């Protein structure tokens with residue numbers, strides 16, 4: 502084999518291992534990672550969103566108006582789930598935990614929130630489906646940034 506062929510092979514090997522590392526979190530069966538292109542799951546997630554989430558987070562995932570400012574009650578409004586919000590800042594386990602158990606676990610003691618816990622209403626699969634639907638509405642660039650945070654949360 503010529504020298505160039507070896508260099509080409511080495512480059513291919515590096516590219517292949519990078520692709521494999523990427524795939525590890527792309528697998529929907531890993532933890533609560535909820536990426537999917539399955540149209541049935543996304544349709545199910547959309548139905549759940551419309552029924553259980555849209556009243557606060559908005560039918561277009563736009564959140565409550567002035568969502569960065571506290572309500573008269575002292576609590577925070579519902580943030581958007583579209584690319585303008587910070588839902589995509591959080592790794593999948595955190596998002597899953599917030600929907601299942603509410604924000605309490607991730608907030609300082611005594612923090613009061615209007616975000617309900619859905620653990621008694623939605624199954625784990627339904628929670629992942631609604632998160633998959635939310636993710637599917639993000640532009641590719643935001644999905645990639647979310648994936649980078651997911652990888653960081655899993656220790657790279």
Ligand code: HEC
Pocket residue numbers: 549550553554555556557558576577578579580586587588589591596599600604613614615616617619631632
């Ligand atoms: C009664 C209103 C209400 C409903 C219904 C509701 N939420 Fe929320 N949600 C909130 C509020 C308010 C917050 C902000 C929490 C805080 O900071 O106190 C929030 C926060 C969140 C967050 C954290 C977002 C972030 O950027 O930190 C996620 C994720 C979330 N909600 C998902 C959902 C999903 C999914 C549903 C439907 C299954 C849902 N919520 C239904 C009010 C609601």
